[in-house]
């Protein structure tokens with residue numbers, strides 16, 4: 001009876017409500033279809049957005065199809081590329097030496113020649129330190145009239161053989177010669193500036209076969225850098241010689257916003273000095289402009305102080321590691337004729353240099369801070385790699401006054417633990433045996449750092 005009742009009721013229900021149910025089923029199916037479509041298009045859109053952004057990351061053959069959108073947020077370089085000066089120079093940050101940090105105005109041709117000799121003898125030249133750059137004070141205090149043309153000339157007391165002879169000497173060693181000028185009336189040490197003399201001076205530098213020009217910002221006559229610096233770019237371009245153009249504008253007018261179309265590098269900060277406070281402050285300022293740097297145009301946080309005596313071994317190691325990660329020009333600023341074994345060890349760490357010279361050219365940046373005043377820091381950047389692998393350079397930097405554990409979750413680095421292939425310690429020169437599932441970390445001494453390359457295979461793949 002009961003069964004009958006149910007059956008009857010079922011039958012009568014289906015008879016009465018079938019159209020209604022069918023309508024509901026249709027509505028649900030349509031809804032499901034829309035849902036499915038929107039999931040797939042949003043997935044597609046996410047992928048398209050990801051690949052659009054990765055066009056920037058894709059320079060130098062980086063495989064854009066394997067980048068997860070997480071990377072694009074963390075290692076964004078979307079400001080790179082639209083403005084870069086394309087003079088074929090500076091595909092990787094320049095490496096070499098500069099006289100200013102150690103010698104100041106006490107520079108002469110003997111120092112330059114002996115430095116070139118030392119770069120070769122120590123093996124630094126072979127590691128890539130090829131520019132030998134004379135900073136301020138090389139020039140005679142007045143221009144010399146040659147057939148009515150007021151030409152720059154070297155100081156006859158300190159550079160009696162002339163700059164062309166010095167260039168020949170440096171070139172003979174397989175190195176390159178850099179020189180210093182100023183986009184104002186005078187250089188900072190009151191030698192003749194090039195403002196108004198750009199064409200003439202560029203021709204003179206080219207005739208001396210100079211390879212690099214650092215162009216300073218003193219005595220600017222109240223004219224904006226955005227007017228003064230392009231004039232020398234155009235003058236250099238008009239010579240037949242390729243001259244690396246290093247803009248030294250001290251970050252006054254936010255050069256990252258305009259200098260990429262003018263020079264191959266641009267100083268982002270005031271002068272560095274040989275102290276922990278100065279070095280850390282400068283690293284932080286330079287970090288703000290990470291999205292703007294890349295092959296052909298680099299943020300320049302000023303030259304290295306490693307080996308000048310004002311910082312500890314650990315502090316210099318941090319200085320070098322962070323500069324390498326930030327894709328800063330690696331211009332040695334100490335007396336390479338008299339380096340301690342520790343200084344040479346830091347400057348010649350090939351694994352760290354390779355991070356700096358990586359062909360992707362993506363500036364590593366601060367991605368995580370913890371501890372008092374954020375003194376426990378994690379810096380990281382993407383490196384070039386062959387698909388499907390991805391490589392990250394990671395620096396754990398302890399800016400606190402005591403040794404501490406620094407850790408960061410894998411996710412914050414954009415990494416999924418299950419796909420990690422290896423982690424290599426660039427200062428210990430060995431692979432780590434074991435790593436934790438949830439986070440990455442290590443005990444780091446005060447003011448010291450650890451630097452790693454982590455290789456992994458992301459899960460995000462393109463079907464094409």
Ligand code: GLA
Pocket residue numbers: 100135136187188189216248250270271
């Ligand atoms: C400025 C620059 C320094 C150095 C000196 C030389 O201060 O920023 O790097 O070149 O001038 O006078």
